[in-house]
Amino acid sequence: MAFDRSVIIAPSILAADFAAFGAECEAVEGEGADWIHVDVMDGHFVPNITFGPAMCAAIRPHIKTVMDVHLMIAPVDPYIEAFAEAGADVITAHVEAGPHIHRTLQAIRGAGAKAGVALNPGTPASAIAPLLDIVDLVCVMTVNPGFGGQKFIHTCVEKTRDIRAIIGDRPVHIEIDGGVDPTTAPLVVAAGADVLVAGSAVFKGGSVADPAPYGANIRAIRESIHA
Numbered sequence: 001m002a003f004d005r006s007v008i009i010a011p012s013i014l015a016a017d018f019a020a021f022g023a024e025c026e027a028v029e030g031e032g033a034d035w036i037h038v039d040v041m042d043g044h045f046v047p048n049i050t051f052g053p054a055m056c057a058a059i060r061p062h063i064k065t066v067m068d069v070h071l072m073i074a075p076v077d078p079y080i081e082a083f084a085e086a087g088a089d090v091i092t093a094h095v096e097a098g099p100h101i102h103r104t105l106q107a108i109r110g111a112g113a114k115a116g117v118a119l120n121p122g123t124p125a126s127a128i129a130p131l132l133d134i135v136d137l138v139c140v141m142t143v144n145p146g147f148g149g150q151k152f153i154h155t156c157v158e159k160t161r162d163i164r165a166i167i168g169d170r171p172v173h174i175e176i177d178g179g180v181d182p183t184t185a186p187l188v189v190a191a192g193a194d195v196l197v198a199g200s201a202v203f204k205g206g207s208v209a210d211p212a213p214y215g216a217n218i219r220a221i222r223e224s225i226h227a
């Protein structure tokens, strides 16, 4: 994972077929995905439940690129080791998930993964300022976390620009998560984002049996950025 700011498309398997995660990861990578984004939800930090470290370990052999694990859980710390052992390359925790985000990020790096910090739409950009030396990725949530297919919250574009300014020259990715599609992708990339998570906009219209729409959907996002 050498650092640069070329745009990375990270499909969220929250929008994939839950009965076929391994095959879905292979299908979407075959169609041009750069990373695979894995949304872990606990029914406590967010009002939805998805899957845990055992599922991550099961799909890891089906992922050639980067397994980007987004933890929407509280507490986080008791589970970091398990997600690292499951093969997570990036582990992202929410700044709102507990009182000790700094300790959490240290623990993620200590477990051998890249450390990400996610900000809910209601959390200001300034929350990342004390964390810049221990973070590899800032995830700007552009929907309230918990569900795929929600409407993009436009005020988060300005916040992305502020985060880009705070980060400066540091090798820290800015990831956008929620409502990314060919209409919103150019806005966030212009604001400084370089990792685009997209669930419904990538998986719509396709399947493991017919993955070509995944490729067309990924290309539509990439082309929107260069348009």
Ligand code: DX5
Pocket (backbone or CB within 6 Å): 012, 014, 015, 037, 039, 070, 143, 144, 145, 146, 147, 148, 149, 150, 177, 178, 179, 180, 197, 198, 199, 200, 201
């Ligand atoms: C939301 C998740 C997102 C979600 C994005 O809680 O963190 O990763 O899957 O889905 P779309 O792209 O459909 O908004």
Ligand code: ZN
Pocket (backbone or CB within 6 Å): 012, 037, 038, 039, 070, 177, 197
């Ligand atoms: Zn996510």
